[in-house]
Amino acid sequence: xxxxxxxxxxxxxxxxxLLCVLALLICATAYGLTPPPDFRxxxxxxxxxxxxxxxxxxxxxxxxxVLRRQPTPVSYDVRRDVGIIGGTLALVHTGVGLTVxxxxxxxxxxxSKLHPVRAQASAFGAANYTGLIAAALFAILLAxxxxxxxxxxxxxxxxxxxRWSYAAFVLTLAHGILFQYVEKRHLPWVAFFAAAAMATxxxxxxxxxxxxxxxxxx
Numbered sequence: 001x002x003x004x005x006x007x008x009x010x011x012x013x014x015x016x017x018l019l020c021v022l023a024l025l026i027c028a029t030a031y032g033l034t035p036p037p038d039f040r041x042x043x044x045x046x047x048x049x050x051x052x053x054x055x056x057x058x059x060x061x062x063x064x065x066v067l068r069r070q071p072t073p074v075s076y077d078v079r080r081d082v083g084i085i086g087g088t089l090a091l092v093h094t095g096v097g098l099t100v101x102x103x104x105x106x107x108x109x110x111x112s113k114l115h116p117v118r119a120q121a122s123a124f125g126a127a128n129y130t131g132l133i134a135a136a137l138f139a140i141l142l143a144x145x146x147x148x149x150x151x152x153x154x155x156x157x158x159x160x161x162x163r164w165s166y167a168a169f170v171l172t173l174a175h176g177i178l179f180q181y182v183e184k185r186h187l188p189w190v191a192f193f194a195a196a197a198m199a200t201x202x203x204x205x206x207x208x209x210x211x212x213x214x215x216x217x218x
Contacts, residue, residue, distance in 0.1 A: 012077055019054075019085045026050040027089075033188075041100050047093035052176070052193065054086030056200045059169060063207025066214075083165070084145050087138040090172070094135040127178035134171035137164050173197055 031046035061079040101124075102108045109128040112118045119125060141164065143149070150158045176197075180190050 012081070015078070016081055016085075019081055023050050023054065023085050023089060026053055038100075040096060044093060044097045044100050047089050047096060048176075049189075049192070051086055051089035051093050052172070052196055054082055054089060055169060055172060056196045058083040058086055059165065059200050060203050063203045063210075066207040066210050067203075080145050084142060087142045087145070090138045091135055091142075094131060097131070123178050124182050127175050127182055130171045130178065131175040134168045134175060137168040137171070141165055141168065169200070 027043075027046035027050040029046075030049040031042045034042040034045040036042065058079055061082065098106055098109060107114060108120065110120050110125065110132070112120050112122075112125075120128065141162065144153065144158060144161055153161070176193055179185070180193060185193075
């Protein structure tokens with residue numbers, strides 16, 4: 001391995017380590033602010049809000065470069081690493097969350113009856129459906145978050161799949177809003193969720209308008 005490659009992987013490993021520490025701090029903070037004693041509910045909250053922070057950050061990095069008039073590559077390591085941590089947290093949250101409310105009856109997250117089969121047609125069911133679809137999208141996005149996938153798929157196809165991150169974000173917002181209602185979350189949780197969502201939406205819109213203005217000027 002050449003010295004340049006070695007330095008690259010050392011820098012990336014250090015960045016991933018720092019991001020993991022940050023994720024743990026956010027998770028621990030949300031965990032600590034969730035009333036005891038239910039460990040699984042507290043861990044679900046911790047991973048949920050940590051995942052939200054990292055997802056928002058990954059979607060803010062591109063528009064932030066546009067606003068600073070900096071080049072925005074198709075894929076670059078900082079945004080990729082933030083996205084990897086966010087997607088991993090989202091999948092961990094999904095796994096933990098499915099054990100919180102209906103222990104031993106996981107099927108009831110999605111079906112109110114099995115004989116005959118009847119969908120869980122409620123705000124609770126809708127929250128679980130949107131969360132499950134978002135988790136599936138995060139799993140796909142994690143699978144292509146590497147240089148090998150970028151080369152194998154080609155830039156255009158890779159980017160078309162990567163854009164599903166916006167759908168995952170919308171589904172995450174729907175999932176979060178529904179659970180704010182279902183669990184009757186207290187105001188500070190709602191305010192933090194709303195602030196993260198609005199900041200992401202506003203910066204994305206401003207970045208989009210700036211890109212369109214730049215394209216027209218050319």
